[in-house]
Amino acid sequence: MKNLVLVGGGHANLSIIKKQKKESHRDKNFTLISPDPYQYYSGMFSGFAEGIYSLNDIRIDLQSFCNAHGVTFVCDTAERIESEKKQLILSNNEPLAYDALSVNAGSYVQDPVPGVSEHALSLKPNFLFPEVVDQLRYSEKPVIVGGGAAAVELAFSLTAWRDKNVPGNKGISLVTRGKF
Known part of the structure; x- marks a missing residue:
């Protein structure tokens, strides 16, 4: 059984999950890693800010999504990739072996401006x-x-x-x- 690990619950990885269910990949084990139990749809952020959409309107419950698609969900942060060992290290230092890895982790702001x-x-x-x-x-x-x-x-x-x-x-x- 091949282990396919998906880091991040963004569009690309959720599309992979949807596609794998349709194609019935019984010889592959899929695992989704995300630091939050929800994935938020940024296209609806302005509508949420204005009060048009509720919190539940703009987010996907990743555990429920994964359960519905036969995928293991791990709510944790991927700290580093050890490519020579083909493993992902999580925030608790647990290694997660993979045969294929998809990283769609999003972005964050790291501003060096003091204050x-x-x-x-x-x-x-x-x-x-x-x-x-x-x-x-x-x-x-x-x-x-x-x-x-x-x-x-x-x-x-x-x-x-x-x-x-x-x-x-x-x-x-x-x-x-x-x-x-």
Whole structure:
């Protein structure tokens, strides 16, 4: 039996899981590793921030998803890959052997600017999003840094939510290095 290990519950790995069930890979053992029991769909983040979608609307319960597809789910963090031994080391130092490995772990912000980690919130990794949105909704003067579509959508969505739910809403500042 071959061990196929999937790191991260993003689109690519969930698609692999769906496909393997359809193709009935009885000679393969699939394991999904994710640090959070839920995978959040970032395409719905702005709607969640505005209050259009509920938390359950924007997330997939990975344990239930894996159970439905005959896949083992491990809620843990992949710390390192030992490719010469063909094993993944989890946060508890347990090795997990693999014959094939798919890494779709997402991203996180690691900003070397002094003070950022003490005074800012990050939307990455995306399982932090609901907690961050809750803090931004009730912050006195939230500032969103970034000029991309996601930052602008989030600023508009949070403003709409705050206009309805926060008396005396003072708005949201959007900071970018470029021009709009």
